[in-house]
Amino acid sequence: MTPLHVDNSTVLLCQVLGRKHVRLVPSYQRHLVYPRGGTFSAVDAARPDLDRHPRYAEATVLETILEPGQMLLIPVGWWHWVHALDLSATVTFHRFRVPGQNHRMATPPAAGGPKNLA
Numbered sequence: 001m002t003p004l005h006v007d008n009s010t011v012l013l014c015q016v017l018g019r020k021h022v023r024l025v026p027s028y029q030r031h032l033v034y035p036r037g038g039t040f041s042a043v044d045a046a047r048p049d050l051d052r053h054p055r056y057a058e059a060t061v062l063e064t065i066l067e068p069g070q071m072l073l074i075p076v077g078w079w080h081w082v083h084a085l086d087l088s089a090t091v092t093f094h095r096f097r098v099p100g101q102n103h104r105m106a107t108p109p110a111a112g113g114p115k116n117l118a
Contacts, residue, residue, distance in 0.1 A: 004033060004041035004081040011074040011094045015066040018088025024062040027077030032059040045081035 004025070013022070023045050025033055032055045034042040043053045050057050065085070066072055074080050 001046065001083045002081065004043055004045040004079055005039050006030075006035075006077060006079050007074070007094065008076065009094045010076045010096070011092055012096075013066065013072045013074060013082075014091040014093070015068050015070050015072075016089040016091060017068055018084060018086035019068070020066045020088055020090065021083045021085055022064050022066055022072060023081040024074065025059050025079040027075065027079070029059050030077075030079070032056055033079050041079060046083065 004023070006027075013020075034053050034056065036042045043049075043056050045061075048056050064072065
């Protein structure tokens with residue numbers, strides 16, 4: 001099981017063997033998943049505690065069971081939780097280019113980089 005998290009690039013999940021339960025939350029609902037450390041959510045997506053994380057109840061949570069031979073494209077910035085239901089094998093492709101150059105999150109300039117002079 002992978003906890004609810006976000007990747008900094010688009011990911012193509014290809015299920016080879018077994019099944020995986022996947023939950024997704026759109027990138028524009030980041031404020032509803034209680035990010036901690038930028039990458040992971042404080043919410044346990046398997047058993048959300050809505051007393052501790054009440055805004056999560058407002059999130060659009062999309063769910064699917066990924067079967068062998070199926071693929072799932074997870075756009076950059078989308079929050080996802082994955083749980084293997086069976087012994088499984090998955091091939092993941094990432095860091096590939098897609099039209100529009102929207103395949104990666106923008107990264108902030110490094111410390112000491114250009115300053116805004118405005």
